[in-house]
C-alpha cells in the first residue's frame with residue numbers, strides 16, 4: 096500500500112521524536128527525565144524497529160506471493176556488530192534521528208555506544224557473511240541467512256600485565272532490540288541412537304534412524320535492512336533447548352569452552368562460539384553445533400517449500416540454493432540425502448540429482464590445519480545414519496573414479512571422503528566438493544591455488560566446478576556509516592549514488608592532484624585521527640601525536656598473518672633510533688588490534704610481546720616520541736569502525752599463499768589508507784586497481800615461497816648473514832623487554848629459528864624493512880601521500896560486496912531481483 100511504501104518520508108524529525116518518546120514510555124516504562132543513555136538506545140531502536148518490521152512483513156508477503164527462488168546462506172558465524180546506526184542509515188533516517196535526539200538533549204553518538212556488538216563470529220568469514228546479507232537485501236534479492244544463536248559470542252579480550260585474558264561475551268544481558276523469537280517455527284533435531292533396516296512402503300529396503308535424544312531448535316529472527324529500506328530480509332539464528340521427553344548424553348567441550356559449560360544439557364549446544372579460527376578443534380560439541388543448525392535450517396526450508404509445492408520434489412532445486420560458508424555446515428549434504436531417501440522415500444539417484452543441484456560451497460582456507468576432518472567414530476556415535484550415507488556417497492563416487500581412471504588407487508585414496516589413517520577420518524572438504532555444483536575460492540590467487548594445489552584432481556574430474564568470487568565489503572557500514580566526514584566530502588564531489596554503485600568512486604581520481612581536494616581529504620583524515628587519538632587516550636591512557644603516521648594492523652592473531660614481522664620491524668626502528676638519535680624517520684604510531692585463540696600459545700606470546708615492547712618504547716625518553724606502539728584490547732567490529740577511518744597505513748603482510756583473501760585490506764584502502772603488503776590474497780587485486788605507485792608491495796611471491804620451501808628453507812642463514820636480524824632475535828632472548836619475567840619472549844625467537852620459521856618471517860624481513868623506508872619517504876612528501884590516499888579510496892569500487900554478490904547471483908545462485 097501507499098502508506099507502507101512511503102517508509103522513509105513517513106518520519107520527519109517531529110514524528111521521530113514522538114515515536115522515541117512513546118517507546119520510552121510504553122516499551123521501556125520510563126520517561127525523558129529518568130532515561131539514561133541505555134534507555135534512549137532502547138527507545139530509539141524500538142522506533143526504528145517499528146519501520147523495520149513493517150518492511151519485513153511486506154518483503155515476506157511479496158516473496159511468498161511471487162514464489163521466488165532464494166539463496167540460503169548457511170554459516171556457523173555472522174559477525175554483525177551493531178545494527179542501530181546501520182539501520183538508520185539504510186532507512187535514510189540518520190540525520191533525522193540525530194536532530195531529533197539533539198532536541199531531546201541527547202547525543203546520538205552516546206546512544207550508539209550503548210549497543211553491544213553482535214559478535215557471533217571469529218573474523219573474516221563471519222564478517223563476510225554479514226556483508227553478504229547486507230548486499231543481498233540492498234540488491235533486493237530473496238535471501239535468508241541461517242546460523243546459530245550463540246548465547247556467548249567471541250570472548251571479550253582483556254589485557255592484564257600485557258597478556259590476553261578471555262572473558263565471556265554476554266551480548267543479550269539487557270535484551271536485544273532487534274531479534275524476534277519465533278517459537279511457532281521450532282524444529283526438532285535428533286542425535287545419537289542407532290539405525291534400523293526395514294522394508295519401506297514400496298517393498299524396498301528402508302533405513303530408519305532411532306535417535307537416542309532429541310533437542311529443540313528455537314529460531315530468532317534478526318531483520319536485515321537493505322540500503323533504501325525497501326527489502327528487509329532475515330537472518331534466522333537457532334537456539335538449542337532441551338526437549339522434555341528425552342535424556343541428554345554426556346559430551347565433552349574442553350578448554351575455554353569447558354569453562355563456560357555449567358551442565359550437561361541441550362542448552363549447551365548454542366551456548367558458546369568456538370574461538371579458534373583457522374584451527375581444527377575436533378570437538379564433539381562443535382560437530383553437534385554444525386549438525387544442529389544445518390538440520391534446523393533444512394527443515395525450515397523444506398517446511399516452506401512444501402507449503403508452496405506439497406510433496407512434489409521436482410522443483411526443489413529450482414527454488415532453493417544453499418551456499419555453504421566453508422565446510423562448517425557440510426553435514427547438511429548427507430542430512431538432505433537422509434530426508435529425501437529415508438523420509439520422502441525417493442530413490443538414491445533422484446535424491447542425489449536434487450541434492451547436488453542445491454548446494455554450493457565456498458572455501459576460505461588452504462591451511463592444512465584448518466581443513467575440517469571428523470573422526471569416523473565420532474560421526475558413528477552422534478550421527479550414525481549420516482555416516483552410512485557418507486559411505487554410500489563415497490562408494491558411488493569411487494565407482495565414478497574407477498570409470499574415469501581405471502585402477503588408479505592413488506587417485507582414489509586422495510579423493511576419497513574417507514581418510515584411511517590410523518584413526519579413520521571424514522574429510523569435509525572432499526564431501527563438499529563432491530556434493531556441490533559449484534565451489535569457489537575468495538580471491539583470484541586463492542582460487543588458483545584451490546585448483547592447482549588443494550583440489551587439482553577434482554578440477555580435472557569436474558572441469559567447470561571450481562571457480563573464483565573475489566570477496567567484498569559493504570560500503571554502507573565500512574564507509575558511509577563509519578566515516579561520516581569522508582562520506583560527506585565524497586558525496587559533495589560525486590553525488591550520493593556511490594553507496595550502491597561503488598565504482599563511481601573512480602570519479603574522485605581526477606581530483607587526486609587537485610590541491611584543494613587534497614587538503615579537504617587530508618583534513619578529514621586528520622580529524623579522524625584526532626578522534627581515534629582521543630579513544631586511545633581514553634582506553635590506554637597513552638597520548639599519541641596525531642601528526643604521526645597512523646599505522647594499523649587489525650586482524651586475528653595468527654603466525655601466518657605475521658604480526659611478529661611487524662613487531663620485529665618496530666624493534667628495528669627503535670634500535671636504529673637508540674643507536675643514532677638523528678635516524679631519519681617520520682614519527683609513527685603502530686596500532687594493533689588482535690585476538691588470539693585461547694589455546695594458541697605462540698599467538699598469545701606475540702600479543703604479550705607487542706605489549707611488552709610497547710611498554711618499553713612508549714616510556715623511553717631517548718627516542719623523542721618518534722615511535723608509539725598501541726595495542727587496543729578487545730578488537731571487534733565496533734572498534735574497527737573507529738580505527739579504520741583514522742588509518743594512514745594498512746598492514747597486510749601475510750606469507751604469500753596463506754591469506755585466502757583478507758577483507759580488512761579492502762576496508763582500510765576504501766577509507767584512504769595506503770597498504771604495505773605482500774602479493775597475497777586480495778592484496779594482489781588491490782594492487783591491480785590502485786597501481787604499483789599507490790601501494791608498497793614487498794616480500795616473496797607465492798612461487799618464490801614454494802621454491803624456498805622446496806629447496807629447504809634455512810632461517811639460520813638469515814640469522815647469521817644479517818646482523819640486524821640477529822640482534823633483534825637475540826634482543827627477544829634478553830630480559831630487556833620483560834625484566835620481571837626473563838625469558839618470557841624466548842619462545843618467539845625459537846619459533847623463527849629451531850621452529851623453522853614456518854611463515855618465512857626472516858626471509859621477508861629485509862624486503863619489508865625497505866618497503867617501510869619507501870613508505871616513510873612517501874609520507875614526508877605531503878602532496879604525494881594525499882594523492883596516494885585519494886587514489887586508494889577512488890580505486891576501491893571493485894571491492895563492494897554488491898559486486899561479489901552479483902557474481903554469485905550470475906554464476907552460481909541464478910536469482911532474480913524481487914522489487915518489494
Ligand code: 26Q
Pocket residue numbers: 217218219220221223369371372373374375376377381459460465467537566754755756757758776
Ligand atoms: C573450524 C573447526 C572448529 C572450530 C572452528 C573452526 C573455524 C572457525 C572459523 C575455522 C575457520 C574459521 C574462520 C576462518 C576465516 O575467517 N577465514 C577467512 O575468511 C575470510 C573471508 O573469506 C578471508 O578473507 C580470510 O583470508 C580468511 O582467513
